[in-house]
Amino acid sequence: MLITFLGTGTSQGVPVIACTCDVCLSHDKHDKRLRSAALITDSGGNNILIDIGPDFRAQMLANNVRHLEGILVTHAHRDHVGGLDDIRPFNWVQQRNMDIYANSEALATIRHDYHYIFDYHQYPGLPEATLNDVSDCRPFRIGNVEVVPVRGMHKDLPVLGFRLTDDDGSRMAYITDMNHIDKAEQDKLLGLDVLVINALRKQKHFSHFCLDEALEVIAHCRPHRAFLTHQSHEMGKYADVEPTLPDGVHLAFDGLKINI
Secondary structure, three states, X not given: OEEEEEEOEOOXXXXXXOOOOOOOOOOOHHHOEOEOEEEEEOOOOOEEEEOOOOXXXXXXXXXXXXXXXXXXXXXXXXXXXXXXXXXXXXHHHHXXXXXXXXXXXXXXXXXXXXXXXXXXXXXXXXXXEEEEEOOOOOOEEEOOEEEEEEEEEEOXXXXXXXXXXXXXXXXXXXXXXXXXXXXXXXXXXOOOOEEEEEOOOOOOOOOOOOHHHHHHHHHHHOOOEEEEEOEOHHHOOHHHHHHHOOOOEEEOOOOOEEEO
């Protein structure tokens, strides 16, 4: 299984428009962050996208992605679903609807915000999507991967993370925009090769894990390796923060590829 970090920034990305802080003015490529998304390529070459934010088109072009077998949506905030209209080229190339997997809350928002996709129409060229409700968190398959949804809270909004197990035995999970996971759900994150988890900044935040909280989850789950994503400019420069992290824990950055 291959993980490609397409974006590792928060809702505003890094640099933030009009900001003159040291991080936003940094020339280090590790400090340039598009909105968070990841591409998972399984042992059979199938591509699974996690979140489809407003940078989706640029991310697909930059990584030369030619096909997508499904999209896992953590929640329907704009920085995680704002690129949905741009599935149209994949519809054309693959000659089928795009399968989207999310909880009922996210699907309701997608249906509302992108109503023109799901209303009756005969206008050619509109996006074509099939919405799959995975609120029950039962395992399902995409390509060579079994996917198990993981429930969490983004303040008062129910969101999903995802545990993915490839037929080749590799195991990873992706958690973002959470600030709480019940212990029973955390236990779904045991025995992982790689855990990806959000860490917005060092200071506590009302709706996202801060650095210390993310490290607590990592310490409980004990993955072989962990990578922090959905970082704001308030986290600090990559070069300053990365050396301070515990063994086996790293800051993710745009373009990073992890082979399991």
